[in-house]
Amino acid sequence: MKSARLMLSIPLILIAITESTHGSAKGVKTITAGSANTTPFTISAPGQGSAKVVKVNPVDSTYKIKRGGSAQIAVAIDVDEGYHINSNRPAEKYLIPTSLKFDRIDGLTTSPILYPKAKLLKFDFSQKPLSVFEGKTVLKLTARALPSLPAGAQTLKGKLTVQACNNQQCLRPQTVAVNVALQVE
16 A cells, blocks of 8 residues: 655644545545644545535425515435534535535526524544534525416426534535426416
8 A cells, every 4th residue: 555645834834635545445535734733634535425414405495485475495304323514614614515506497486595594513633623514404585476387397406515423523515406497376
């Protein structure tokens, strides 16, 4: 097994990059970050993705909306115990925010996404509290159907971008598909 190790020193943070050529792990890099005052923290790439510990689904199976009317839509994010995701407004610029975006549908408008208040939690790897979501988090928006929107079944297609972390490592960020079923009357 060959192993190359590179140590970088960034203000208050040491980063070690290890490349393994052992078996099927060839080319897999592991980044370990920490400082003298913190617990080492690992960022795995391209290892396990965040979708393994983060599930996203509409709260209701179908949302009814009348042409010329509106509907309140809720999307639930469930984060496995022991993990968290950064809020939509992370405490540090380098952190990946949680972001939900929907594709446009002719005849349907959506409001900006309403994110809940995040928790400020202190982790061993950070010197200040981070703005995160844990457990179940519900995002909300309003959909307005214009009179021109055809009646019948429609699908509001979206994408949720997240990065899940625990106290030792961050998983690979992922974008997860979100499909909201609409019944237009």
